[in-house]
Amino acid sequence: MVCLGNICRSxxxxxxxxxxxxxxxxxxxxxxTAGYHIxxxxxxxxxxxxxxxxxxxxxQRCRKFSYSxxxxxxxxxxxxxxxxxxxxxxTNDKNEIEKVKLLLAEVSTSLTEVPDPYYGGEDGxxxxxxxxxxxxxLIAKKLS
Numbered sequence: 001m002v003c004l005g006n007i008c009r010s011x012x013x014x015x016x017x018x019x020x021x022x023x024x025x026x027x028x029x030x031x032x033t034a035g036y037h038i039x040x041x042x043x044x045x046x047x048x049x050x051x052x053x054x055x056x057x058x059x060q061r062c063r064k065f066s067y068s069x070x071x072x073x074x075x076x077x078x079x080x081x082x083x084x085x086x087x088x089x090x091t092n093d094k095n096e097i098e099k100v101k102l103l104l105a106e107v108s109t110s111l112t113e114v115p116d117p118y119y120g121g122e123d124g125x126x127x128x129x130x131x132x133x134x135x136x137x138l139i140a141k142k143l144s
Contacts (some may be wrong), residue, residue, distance in 0.1 A: 006032030011042035019139035031065035080113035
């Protein structure tokens with residue numbers, strides 16, 4: 001799960017998908033394409049909305065997406081087109097490119113991107129949670 005700073009959307013996506021899958025069978029992680037917040041906890045508003053739905057993401061730490069993630073993960077979900085393109089720019093072959101998908105491509109919705117709630121209010125985090133939750137429910141179903 002990849003967004004820009006790894007403090008809002010991708011930590012939520014990591015926590016939500018983990019809550020819907022068997023950790024013995026599916027490894028879920030998150031990262032950001034920018035290294036602004038390496039080592040920090042997720043945004044307090046992401047932590048709060050996750051807690052509201054019974055998911056604790058407070059122990060996560062932000063990290064930067066790296067080339068080694070292509071070897072470690074079978075699927076890499078980008079939250080938006082900018083991050084999708086940044087990840088694709090790091091690829092070296094067709095196999096790596098095929099691993100990268102937009103998260104909302106899993107859902108039939110008019111939205112293609114998970115909006116960044118960082119500069120908005122708490123209602124933006126609620127909206128983002130619901131979008132990610134819907135996508136993760138479908139992903140978990142495919143993985144089971």
